[in-house]
Amino acid sequence: MNMNSYEKKLLKYKQYDSLLINGRISDFMSKPPITLTREATMADAKALMRDNKISGIPIVDVDGVLVGLISLENIIIALEKQQINDPIEKHMVTDVSHLMENMAVSTVMSYLMTHGYHRYPVVDDKKKVVGIVTQGDLMLHLYTQLGNIYMHNKRREELLMPVIHHLDSDTKMDENSFSYDIDTRDMDQAGKGSTLFKKFLQEREVPVDEVRRASISLYEAEVNVVLHGSGKGEIKGYLVNDQIFMVVVDHGPGIEDIDLAMEIGYTTADDEARKRGFGAGLGLNNIKQYTDKLIIISSSHGVKIEMVVIPERKK
Ligand SMILES: Nc1ncnc2c1ncn2[C@@H]1O[C@H](COP(=O)(O)OP(=O)(O)OP(=O)(O)O)[C@@H](O)[C@H]1O
Ligand SMILES: [Mg+2]
Known part of the structure; x- marks a missing residue:
């Protein structure tokens, strides 16, 4: 199994590729997720966003199942219309883009590239919200993993180089x-x-x-x-x-x-x-x-x- 330089390169790419294929969203999502129920008010959502420095909150039913999402934009509109004390139900978006907890990193990447949103609820197979993922979480995860591969190979090369x-x-x-x-x-x-x-x-x-x-x-x-x-x-x-x-x-x-x-x-x-x-x-x-x-x-x-x-x- 003599390797030429092309094969060595392929081996390296395989290592990087495998990060995207073997990695799962549950490795890097934020959990437990910050959520609200639809009976809470828009003012509650605003306070929660401010306190946690987040720009969106998944809305769940009593079982934790995803039923909607409130974004910063919804809050601004409610403020403008002086409806900030309304229940969330009146303002939430119900058709929410979400991700599944067992999705591979490669699928998450292509999803984030085609949908322009910044923040996604992650759900299990019963549609219960189990985490939140932002584009930043994905970037940080990829950086860390690439860094690990680089460090692994670099240490080995350095150690094996001089006696x-x-x-x-x-x-x-x-x-x-x-x-x-x-x-x-x-x-x-x-x-x-x-x-x-x-x-x-x-x-x-x-x-x-x-x-x-x-x-x-x-x-x-x-x-x-x-x-x-x-x-x-x-x-x-x-x-x-x-x-x-x-x-x-x-x-x-x-x-x-x-x-x-x-x-x-x-x-x-x-x-x-x-x-x-x-x-x-x-x-x-x-x-x-x-x-x-x-x-x-x-x-x-x-x-x-x-x-x-x-x-x-x-x-
Ligand atoms: N000698 C061993 N005894 C017990 N568990 C082992 C041993 N060798 C490997 N393993 C298990 O197999 C896993 C994978 O080993 P592998 O060498 O592929 O990766 P790693 O050591 O975790 O990371 P890296 O080799 O990149 O530093 C390890 O994390 C460990 O759980
Ligand atoms: Mg090892």
């Missing part, structure tokens, strides 16, 4: 085998084993492309041990007939749903990790793209990932 780590007692190697003990929860240390394995491969004159694919895959697996595993695990690497075999084992808590974990964008990383550039949900998918064989075995005792990178000429 900044030195061999120590955690590392053992001979002509064709390499082993490294992972024992840290410090994200700054995550990736050390992969940089050493990269050096191991370079010293054995493995071609650049295979070194790159192997070290990226190993990096992703190693970082996952530090971030999601217990921080304790082992890396083993072997060179057999020019093929690169890598095994990463950790000691828990395991991956609950491997198919879900493989999806681009899926992550259980917390906000702290995400602020530091981890948790874009790219790692396992990258491993799948860069390796020729991949086996992931998981239980509550831990995860074992076996990866093989085969040179193009051997396939």
Whole structure:
């Protein structure tokens, strides 16, 4: 699976695309939504808008089902006509553009581009209002997600570029085998084993492309041990007939749903990790793209990932 630059570009676009396809509106809508019932007055709506600095309020029935919307424009008209103490029902718009909570980000984007409104109620399948989305919420979500992808790739490239780590007692190697003990929860240390394995491969004159694919895959697996595993695990690497075999084992808590974990964008990383550039949900998918064989075995005792990178000429 030698990649030319066109294929590498495609892989990048796939990562960006997946944000739009896998992301859901419920990831970034504001909740709980601020709503009013139709019996409230226009003056109530005006006060609520002013206090919360918002320009529209979904109107709901006693069950929370969407029945209308009051916008700033409705308020201005009611003020001009001195009808500000009227019940909302008399002034609300009843044909309201709304979004569904399970809509993909891509659908939301095209919807916002075709309808000119700034603010949309989000409803569940019973038409109950569960959140509000503004164009700004969508922009912020996309910025954050793109930033996460950028940070993820940049950190990995920087870490794997120069060899900044030195061999120590955690590392053992001979002509064709390499082993490294992972024992840290410090994200700054995550990736050390992969940089050493990269050096191991370079010293054995493995071609650049295979070194790159192997070290990226190993990096992703190693970082996952530090971030999601217990921080304790082992890396083993072997060179057999020019093929690169890598095994990463950790000691828990395991991956609950491997198919879900493989999806681009899926992550259980917390906000702290995400602020530091981890948790874009790219790692396992990258491993799948860069390796020729991949086996992931998981239980509550831990995860074992076996990866093989085969040179193009051997396939
Ligand atoms: N070794 C592991 N132990 C337990 N859970 C794991 C392990 N590796 C992955 N996971 C689970 O699978 C999810 C997806 O992993 P993946 O590497 O694709 O993304 P991420 O680590 O969350 O983000 P990124 O790799 O972009 O920093 C993780 O969020 C975590 O829930
Ligand atoms: Mg990861």
